[in-house]
Amino acid sequence: xxxxxxxxxxxxxxxxxxxxxxxxxxxxxxxxxxxxxxxxxxxxxxxxxxxxxxxxxxxxxxxxxxxxxxxxxxxxxxxxxxxxxxxxxxxxxxxxxxxxxxxxxxxxxxxxxxxxxxxxxxxxxxxxxxxxxxxxxxxxxxxxxxxxxxxxxxxxxxxxxxxxxxxxxxxxxxxxxxxxxxxxxxxxxxxxxxxxxxxxxxxxxxxxxxxxxxxxxxxxxxxxxxxxxxxxxxxxxxxxxxxxxxxxxxxxxxxxxxxxxxxxxxxxxxxxxxxxxxxxxxxxxxxxxxxxxxxxxxxxxxxxxxxxxxxxxxxxxxxxxxxxxxxxxxxxxxxxxxxxxxxxxxxx
Numbered sequence: 430x431x432x433x434x435x436x437x438x439x440x441x442x443x444x445x446x447x448x449x450x451x452x453x454x455x456x457x458x459x460x461x462x463x464x465x466x467x468x469x470x471x472x473x474x475x476x477x478x479x480x481x482x483x484x485x486x487x488x489x490x491x492x493x494x495x496x497x498x499x500x501x502x503x504x505x506x507x508x509x510x511x512x513x514x515x516x517x518x519x520x521x522x523x524x525x526x527x528x529x530x531x532x533x534x535x536x537x538x539x540x541x542x543x544x545x546x547x548x549x550x551x552x553x554x555x556x557x558x559x560x561x562x563x564x565x566x567x568x569x570x571x572x573x574x575x576x577x578x579x580x581x582x583x584x585x586x587x588x589x590x591x592x593x594x595x596x597x598x599x600x601x602x603x604x605x606x607x608x609x610x611x612x613x614x615x616x617x618x619x620x621x622x623x624x625x626x627x628x629x630x631x632x633x634x635x636x637x638x639x640x641x642x643x644x645x646x647x648x649x650x651x652x653x654x655x656x657x658x659x660x661x662x663x664x665x666x667x668x669x670x671x672x673x674x675x676x677x678x679x680x681x682x683x684x685x686x687x688x689x690x691x692x693x694x695x696x697x698x699x700x701x702x703x704x705x706x707x708x709x710x711x712x713x714x715x716x717x718x719x720x721x722x723x724x725x726x727x728x729x730x731x732x733x734x735x736x737x738x739x740x741x742x743x744x745x746x747x748x749x750x751x752x753x754x755x756x757x758x759x760x761x762x763x764x765x766x767x768x769x770x771x772x773x774x775x776x777x
Contacts, residue, residue, distance in 0.1 A: 443760040446493035453505040480508035486630025510557035517550040592617030608691040620653025666776040696724040
């Protein structure tokens with residue numbers, strides 16, 4: 430059985446279930462967006478990481494071996510809405526960052542303008558909230574699960590928008606940006622949605638065991654941090670970034686959050702800081718890349734990622750103390766490693 434490029438015959442029940450889930454997910458995606466006001470190719474991109482987390486969260490509460498077609502349809506509907514929350518944030522993020530392209534395609538705001546971008550994103554978010562609520566109410570008799578789930582999704586939207594506001598308010602003086610502040614923004618903008626993708630799936634399985642929820646929150650926060658770090662590394666490591674976003678996009682010249690920048694400033698000498706601050710904007714990215722390589726920032730962040738991965742696997746192992754979750758934990762361990770490996774490969 431091949432799973433995300435990893436050979437592991439023991440993954441059959443979960444990986445095969447995920448394949449079935451993805452089939453349902455893609456059908457639901459087309460169905461939910463069939464009457465969307467705008468049909469844009471930009472909404473079709475992505476490796477479905479967050480939807481897969483909804484599936485894995487569900488399977489932590491209900492074995493993959495017993496799922497039926499209705500279960501898969503239900504998980505898929507919720508997963509589509511979780512992904513639409515992410516897509517809406519991407520459309521807005523491209524506009525705020527001034528990116529002209531994504532995946533080599535004109536950004537939504539370039540094609541449709543900023544006003545339509547904002548309203549279309551709001552429309553997607555409202556649709557997602559409605560469908561998640563309706564799905565929980567139809568699938569589960571106990572309305573408590575629907576209330577808790579909706580609270581999580583609403584909290585996610587509040588966190589993400591707060592993160593963007595904090596990013597917009599970052600100091601114009603890049604040297605004054607604090608590493609802890611940037612990490613907090615990363616948590617708000619990225620980790621919140623990843624965490625709650627797992628939790629909403631778990632609640633949908635009609636489970637709300639406090640210990641598991643606490644561990645999911647820790648795992649989700651760490652996963653979110655890893656994926657945002659890898660995303661921030663892309664403009665410094667990947668030659669594809671210019672084609673992907675339409676610019677080098679190291680974020681320093683646009684007063685945007687990127688963990689590489691405040692981390693790099695820790696190592697720069699006073700002379701190097703002055704040189705960087707006095708360099709014309711059009712030449713600043715090139716100088717920044719030179720410093721990035723000189724101080725081995727990628728290696729330092731990769732070492733931190735390795736430590737965070739160990740913490741994730743330790744928390745997964747704590748969940749395995751529940752005998753019913755041992756098999757799930759073994760397979761989720763492999764899933765986590767595989768998706769991180771795929772994300773790292775994007776830096777090549």
